[in-house]
């Protein structure tokens with residue numbers, strides 16, 4: 505469970521976000537929308553502990569994110585898979601190695617998990633592209649690889665920042681259906697997107713709420 509209580513965030517030029525009250529319950533699906541620069545990425549970072557609120561409180565699994573030391577935060581972060589806006593791959597490694605990186609970082613034996621890894625690559629449709637390097641992939645393939653990397657540790661929560669930015673409609677639909685499937689498996693999903701057509705397309709696939717961030721505040725969520 506991720507909970508914001510009167511949370512806010514300021515970089516150095518005054519409050520960007522303030523008075524945010526929101527709970528992302530286990531198994532829920534939320535879209536976060538709002539104009540460019542509204543603070544969507546910043547809000548997501550508060551939700552996975554990359555930033556700590558400058559006012560109010562963010563609770564991650566019931567614990568105040570500001571009280572978590574590095575180890576506690578790292579443990580919690582393993583239960584939250586993040587798809588970053590710019591994917592952030594290591595270009596000298598293959599897609600398979602990039603997707604496996606969280607296992608390596610966690611000290612797990614990648615060879616022992618080869619079957620899981622291959623199954624996951626197949627599920628996102630990248631089996632035949634597993635040996636390719638990130639620069640050789642299309643935008644849609646990169647986004648699906650980023651999703652695979654985000655879920656390789658079987659997190660409870662998936663946070664995706666503009667996962668369909670720069671990809672075509674068909675590929676966006678495919679990514680959305682993967683996210684919907686993860687949600688049906690019980691995962692909590694939070695997706696920031698500008699793409700209102702994508703949100704409309706989700707109707708019927710997921711029971712999502714749509715949150716809009718504007719002028720630093722969250723407007724009441726609407727049902728999809």
Ligand SMILES: Nc1ncnc2c1ncn2[C@@H]1O[C@H](COP(=O)(O)OP(=O)(O)OP(=O)(O)O)[C@@H](O)[C@H]1O
Nearest residue numbers: 515516520538539540541542543544545546547698
């Ligand atoms: N590290 C930083 N230091 C200072 N200001 C920042 C920093 N990161 C973001 N900002 C500013 O905070 C504001 C919100 O940025 P953020 O990336 O959270 O918005 P966003 O809604 O995700 O935008 P977009 O839809 O364009 O990705 C912007 O004005 C941005 O310039």
